Amino acid sequence: MSTQSQNHQVVFHVRRYDPDHDAAPAWKDYRVPVPPGMTVLDGLHYIKEHFDGTLAWRFSCRMGVCGSCAMLINGMARLACNTQILDVSRTALTIAPLPNYEIIKDLVPDLAPMFAHHASMKPWLIREDRDEILNPTGEYKQTREELEQYIQFTNCIKCGACLAACPTVATDPTYPGPMALAQAYRFCVDSRDGGLEERRDALDTPHGLYRCHYAGECSRVCPKGVDPARAIQLMKRNLVFSYLKLVRRREPSQLLTGPVPGAERRSEIPAPPPFTVEGAGDEA
């Protein structure tokens, strides 16, 4: 039996839209032989190579890192590269561009509004020592516990799946969406940051943070386990507690400094072992 005949035949219902020729998107079917392990991204490549070279979608890394290939696969926003076809269906797949974004072509959504909302949250460390930020001379102090407050939310790859799944985004284009709000929390809770007050205007608006009523879809579809819904709720708590002055104002952490000049080693702390490479400690 040939390999081709051992494969499942899966019908791809793909939503096509060509802005030059189509007034509205339309569905088109392609029959793809699917061996075990084949991803949706591989399936789209197969269609492009064998049936229609004009099919457009976005992709880059093929391994769930770049966040380019998010699309609606059988009614759920997922990364095409991260999704094996036979895990979803053995007969048919429906593939559409992410909803809640305008369609540029075929499966390519316009993510620009999401990035505009992201930029409005000032997703960088806000501190008063700008010279140190621009020309760093060292590292800021941060404990493991402080890192754990936000490390979950740094995994975001900005694929946009969360906004496609969010029912609030579906009706309110001015709502920043889970990605931007989670990133606002990621920076606000960072012990090196002092920008909560600067971000408050973007967060605390009639169309801001409190539009979220915890549908939880952002966390359900997130391919990286970021859990934006949790970040949004924790951000709400931070804003309310800071407004009610229930939390002590925290100053951003300071630069790590070396030992005081002339300090002597405490007798109970052993000296480090000698260098194993000749001349390695000369410049110290």
Place this chain on the structure above:
Amino acid sequence: MALGKKHPNRLGIAGWLAGGRYGGERYLYTLHRLTGLGILLYFALHILVNLSRVFGRESWDSLMAIFESPAFKIGEFLVFAAFAYHAFNGIRLVLIELGLPFAVGRAEEPVYPYKSSLNVQRKLAVMVILAAALLVVVGGYDLFILGH
């Protein structure tokens, strides 16, 4: 390709119910919004009905006679059911929005297979459904069987 020409694809109200193959919390969200709007509508009607007292006892009595009809009895029951759900789910949302550890859990480094705050709050969601259902049954018994 005609740059700038894009096709709108925002789901709108359909996104509340038919956004895709999603989970139960989405429908709790939709129900919370719909019951909220329903209670608001009832509140407006309630004010208008009470306003009829201004026009004298006859006006009031004739309106009350209309509300004795079975259709309004069912309407009254729906308002009560909406209230029961909205109240319990509102408490759930307050607990979640306070970021309490038993409601949304603590931030943690994600390890595959990922667990999220959805898993943490699920017991609250189940409790909301059970409590609202119990109150709706008791209210229905009181309204339709005892006839209060």
